[in-house]
Amino acid sequence: MFKKLVQYVMVSLLALAPASGLLNVRSTKVVAATTTMAAPQINASAAIALDPATGQVLYEQNAEQVLPIASMTKMITAYIILEQIKQGKLTWTQTVKPDGLIYQLSQNRDLTNVPLQADGQYTVKALFQAMMVASANDAAMMLANQVAGSQQNFVNLMRQKVADWGIKDAQLYSVSGLNNQFLGNEVYPGSPADAENEMSAIDVAIVAQKLLADYPEVLVTTKQAHFTFGAQTSDETAMSTWNLMLPGEKNAPQGYVVDGLKTGTTDKAGDCFTGTATKDGQRILTVVMHANGDDTGRRFIETNKLMQFVFDGWQAKQLVQANQKVKAYQTATVKYGRQKTVSLITDKPIFMWVPKTTTVANVKWQYQVVKGGIQRQLVAPIKKNLQVGRITPQLQGVTNRYIGKTPQYTLRTKVNVPKANLFVLIGDGIQEFLTDLF
Template identity: 35%
Template sequence: MADAAIVVDAETGQILYGQNDEAVLGIASMSKMMSEYLLFEAIEEGVVSWDDEYEVTDYSHRISQDLRLSNVPLRRDGSYTMKELYEAMAIYSANAATIGIAETIAGTEKEFVRMMNDKAKEMGIEDAHFVNSTGLNNSFLLGMHPEGTGEDEENTMSARSVAVLTKALLDDYPEILDTAKIPELMFREGTPDQIRMVNWNTMLPGMDHEYEGMDGLKTGTTDFAGHSFAGTAKRDGIRLIAVVMKAVDTEGEGSYKARFDATRALLDHGFGFQETEIMKAGQQFMGQESIPVAKGEKEQVAIAVKEPIRLLAPSSGTYQAELELTEAAPLEATVEEGQLVGKVRVLDSEGSEVEYLKGEKPAAGVEAIETVDRANWFALSMKGAVDFIKGLF
């Protein structure tokens, strides 16, 4: 059970199940997915490199020494590469390491937070509210929280928006999974500062709550956000994204196990769907093989689906396709072959349209499959005369 949950097809964004998924809730360390996105983007654009070194500030040093938080200890006079800090953030959810990345990219965490909020809007996420780079409650930042944010604020977003962020990260930087799937890693191995980093995602293979195909992505836990998780798994060529927020057990208690049990249920549900071709390219609608044409050499133009429509469908229950014209009939000639005249709406067994993240729809254009030229003046005159006479009788 969870306050909010969603599971989607990672390739298309098709929503397979959603519960309270548009409610804005705390996201805790799932926030670090946005920090990861901005890091990969900065690497791609040459703003920073994996070998760039971060000189520890008083802020990140003091946070790194807080034993209440997930952290790797940073020396006040130390320097750490972006690769080291990234691995600590992705595997161990290290908060001071995340601050170090933010300060390296943007100069200050305040500026980095502005970048986080701007990037969310660029992704089409309207309900995101980032106040820091880590997802901690600002009260844990020892009075050094970003200027302009409240001292007890926390990052918030809806489960649907977390899924949008997760999909964007997987689409644009799939190499994130190379690190996210590591069960454990030694930080600064062979030095006095070495620390064993065990992945908080214990649904990974060989861990306590292992799940077949699981390879990411980010847990989150605070008092405000509860036990939350954005997970992804791949089986038989299908990748799913599952998000649970504020998961609890049957007694109403939040726990690591509760969030992974809720995620397991979501993924099991999603993997019960099968890839299905609803309509083939060139297929026509029975009883709607053509639509009327005005002032044409023919009175009808044949239409068909332009591209195949494929989606995930439950093993029990069926989907049906419905034609929706985008231009009022009759069309006025000339109608060109390939001209788009409508689209396909895919409905579930209860008659509701299949939903997608951000309102996307499958490729579902309906086109004319022949050209109907405009009739010449004589033909139009003769037809007008015939229609007039028919009208008289």
């Protein structure tokens, strides 16, 4: 017994040497009440709603099925155009001429186009506006030719771009979303005769999220309900948006404001709409694919159901302020320290969309140690601001899903904890011995 006691004392003395360890958190059990809300049935083949800032999914219905996306394709085209302008490879004032195919396409009144002259020249800005407001297919194709030299080359850029965003199941064949039957000799090599672009609702949401995050100025264009193409020229044409949820339009909602983003319609895709709206300073993003029903505004009716569900039932809530404790992980135990515990605080404020009936007590926390291994005590000495773990808020009864990277928040030590003096360490060693013995 004496030998074992000596061993414990020696351990205590060794504690004077530098040491490090992982975390053994003193936690308070959180009682999580249900936060389930009655979700609407969206009369469409697929739908999703999310917070574009974080990617938090607030609603989803068949969101992973790959479906035709029609002119929602033009959001990818728009991203690449805006990227080219940012990089100085393209300017708004550059002029573009239509080739023979595009000119012939522009004369097809069954498709959405702007009227073009065979020898006309049109600015990048006018074509971008026509593409994003009036959904002009010929405008999208002219922009693609200007950037990449051909439709095929631009489609290759689109494929690479969505792959860079982690989208693996996209099927992209055209820059506009048109079916191959309208593209003549510009059909993507090896693609089926009736092929058209397809993605899942989650994929489309990722595209829209990237567009809003990297080029928020796109909303200056998409919030326009009317514009004049070719003003003060022989091509001058008054054009209107297809987004009938914009303020003043037929399907404009009450209580929140829609300012984008992109409609889409083909026989295969049906009526689709990627929408974005704000209320009380909070922005949401929705995708509705192949809306059903007899009303000609069905995609907007279903989008309104989805947006009302989010705005009426959810709110962006600050769960924890910066440099504050998280209730479930307030302290970590400390071995060989002058104090037995150290307070843990967050590195930044923690926000999350939650049902409006939710309180902080409804939130559970998923904890991850910064370094791999079994959780154990921190070992003194400990420095202030030592990162000891990461936490992610979780809700019961809702999806807890994010597109892209799930946000994580770091827990760090609030103060320095020096090593205890020799006599305290010896006493701790003896106490540990006796506890183990009995």
